[in-house]
Amino acid sequence: MPHALKTDNSDAVIRAKALWMRQQAMKMVYAKQLGHLGGDFSAIDVLATLYFGVLRYDPSRPDWADRDRFVMSKGHATGALYTALCAAGYFPQDWLDTYMGHHSKLNGHPNRQYLPGVETNTGPLGHGFPVALGIAIAGQISKADYRTYVLTGDGEQQEGSNWEAAMTAGHRKVKNLTLIIDRNRLQQGARTEDTAGLDPLDDKYRAFGWHVVEIDGHDYGQLLETLGAPVGEREKPLCVIAKTVKGKGVSFMEDQAKWHHGVPNAEQFAQAMKELV
Amino acid sequence: MAVAAATTATGFDCRKAWAETLESLAAADERIVVVVNDSVGSSNLGGFQEKFPRRTVNVGIAEQNMVGVAAGLANGGRIPFVSAASCFLTARALEQIKADVAYAGFNVKLVGQSSGIAYGELGATHHSIEDFAWLRALGPITVIAPCDAWETAEAVKWAAAHEGPVYLRLSRMKVPTLDLPDRSFTPGKAELQRAGTDVTIIANGTTVHLAIEAAETLAAEGISARVLNMHTITPLDTDAVISAARETGAIVTVEEALDRGGLGGAVAECTSATHPVPVQRVGFPGFMPTGSIASLFEEFGLSREGIAGAARIAIRRKGA
Numbered sequence: 001m002p003h004a005l006k007t008d009n010s011d012a013v014i015r016a017k018a019l020w021m022r023q024q025a026m027k028m029v030y031a032k033q034l035g036h037l038g039g040d041f042s043a044i045d046v047l048a049t050l051y052f053g054v055l056r057y058d059p060s061r062p063d064w065a066d067r068d069r070f071v072m073s074k075g076h077a078t079g080a081l082y083t084a085l086c087a088a089g090y091f092p093q094d095w096l097d098t099y100m101g102h103h104s105k106l107n108g109h110p111n112r113q114y115l116p117g118v119e120t121n122t123g124p125l126g127h128g129f130p131v132a133l134g135i136a137i138a139g140q141i142s143k144a145d146y147r148t149y150v151l152t153g154d155g156e157q158q159e160g161s162n163w164e165a166a167m168t169a170g171h172r173k174v175k176n177l178t179l180i181i182d183r184n185r186l187q188q189g190a191r192t193e194d195t196a197g198l199d200p201l202d203d204k205y206r207a208f209g210w211h212v213v214e215i216d217g218h219d220y221g222q223l224l225e226t227l228g229a230p231v232g233e234r235e236k237p238l239c240v241i242a243k244t245v246k247g248k249g250v251s252f253m254e255d256q257a258k259w260h261h262g263v264p265n266a267e268q269f270a271q272a273m274k275e276l277v
Numbered sequence: 278m279a280v281a282a283a284t285t286a287t288g289f290d291c292r293k294a295w296a297e298t299l300e301s302l303a304a305a306d307e308r309i310v311v312v313v314n315d316s317v318g319s320s321n322l323g324g325f326q327e328k329f330p331r332r333t334v335n336v337g338i339a340e341q342n343m344v345g346v347a348a349g350l351a352n353g354g355r356i357p358f359v360s361a362a363s364c365f366l367t368a369r370a371l372e373q374i375k376a377d378v379a380y381a382g383f384n385v386k387l388v389g390q391s392s393g394i395a396y397g398e399l400g401a402t403h404h405s406i407e408d409f410a411w412l413r414a415l416g417p418i419t420v421i422a423p424c425d426a427w428e429t430a431e432a433v434k435w436a437a438a439h440e441g442p443v444y445l446r447l448s449r450m451k452v453p454t455l456d457l458p459d460r461s462f463t464p465g466k467a468e469l470q471r472a473g474t475d476v477t478i479i480a481n482g483t484t485v486h487l488a489i490e491a492a493e494t495l496a497a498e499g500i501s502a503r504v505l506n507m508h509t510i511t512p513l514d515t516d517a518v519i520s521a522a523r524e525t526g527a528i529v530t531v532e533e534a535l536d537r538g539g540l541g542g543a544v545a546e547c548t549s550a551t552h553p554v555p556v557q558r559v560g561f562p563g564f565m566p567t568g569s570i571a572s573l574f575e576e577f578g579l580s581r582e583g584i585a586g587a588a589r590i591a592i593r594r595k596g597a
Contacts, residue, residue, distance in 0.1 A: 045579055113382055117351060121381040124372055131343045131377055134312075134349020134357075141310065141331055141355065161373075171337075207354035 010053040011220045016089050018048035022249050023276050024086070025079030028099040028237035030269045034108070035100075038259035040079030042184040042217070043151060043243040047084040049223040050149060059089035062116035068146050069135050071119045073128025074153040074182065075109040077259075081108055081118075119245075126159025128152065133165045136177035136237075147231055151180040155187025158196045163208075169210025169237045176231050178238045179210075182217065184246040188260045195244065205239040217242025250275050288451035288486075292321040292390065294426040295447055299358060300325050303332065308356045309437060312339050320360040320390050331490060340365050344373035344385070349569040351383035356437060361406035362559040363389025363446060364396070371411055374502040378442045379415040384435045387418070387444045393483060393533035394565055394573055395449050399429055410538025412444045413511055415494035420511040422532075425454045426569045428508060433463035439464075448483035450570060452484050454505075456488040464509045467517035471506075475504030476588045481507045481540055484559075484579055488531050491584035502588055515545045516549075522552040527591035529557045533574075536560030555594035557587040 029035030098206030100106040105114040132150035213220040247253030289350035302310040347357040396403035492502040530541035541558030566596040
């Protein structure tokens, strides 16, 4: 049966799933001493909302032609994607223990041939958005009613391929496509605005022919309302700028560039798990 | 000059065969779409666009997006044929070809138009001579360079039916249709154009008919040259290469491409690991100067006499 349709209880379900995802991602990264927790935690509330309140999918049929698609363009945030797919029922929980192990299906960046539920291989930045655009155009050609969502990092927006895709999507009015930008304002080395500034990001997308909404990327109510809105009511592709906090949920990780790929020591792990309740 | 056969108006522009075949396939299979970078005209896809406007996805001059969109179209159940000048398709979008097509394994057909030095006078930015080396490095992609209009049509039909990524390297250069009885096209299987025992000339694409001319020149000197049309570089027909090495003891490779990393490189890798024999590689040494196709082919030995000369050297090196 298709999953994740919104109910009156969605907010509580999403909150519980997001907490579980943060706990599991923390355990995976601590165990392997590898990963990208900062970007995982800024995006997890978006993914939890999609998988438990928005997307139409069936984990027993990952190739179902009419499924809604979610493309994780910031492929390094596997702590968010893998815990979401696991929570959604695509694979058993013990697979998470193999994270980044020798020949693991849980590669450091997602591979669709290793893991059910992964729509395309990402990792190099600026790839997921054009692929998601192609999926959405395929839906338009077929007059299919599935929706396509893609999440990019904000630093990732510096890759030019995104702007090629933004131009095409705006020109073709690919309204069944939703771009979510994880706007935590930090990239690997520094603040985005101190590196290659993106602001005003909303005006840029408006100028490219998009409908733009800015929301709190950790507010389940706003996320549900924005991401779950029916496609039929708009004539343009939708850009959701989700204002987020890198490392959200763990006090000492929040808004710190060093937690892009920082990994916790034993003391930090214990502290983090104490906070993730 | 003998080289004239490559470029005179006596042959066929294979883009006609490409476009007619694709239109016919698309009429029967609605999954087929084309993805272009403002390259409808240069790809001879005006007719396709007229017949199938919804299935013509023109992303504008944006090659990275073009290949990514194609991967997405494959995710959505379509069979995308990406058609663009091969110099821009393979160079500008190489990471998309690597990650979104080869590594992700999507059923995308990449069609490199006006490959090699078809844009001779426009210079090295517009030449596509590195594409064999780049695409060969991405193993899951089948790499095919048809030698004439008939083979182009066969390759397009096969690519549409095959589940998996394919690179078709086409040319606007006029080439004669080769006259062989009972031809059949099997990817990964070399086509024997001419039997021979003293040396084997292995060619593909626009150079196959020149290899045949060279074999005629050699025959007049009493040298028996085998000619293989190696239309598929990946996967390479290693059986045909090893047989050529064993049975003729010397090999010449000919390609309208860099003389490293392409057909010649593949053949040399194969023979060095199995049955080492002299391998003379005819191709281009690097960035090419400006010039007409005919003058550049002549200068760099992609000609009846240039290939025959390479064969004489290969034969001289036997046992050396």
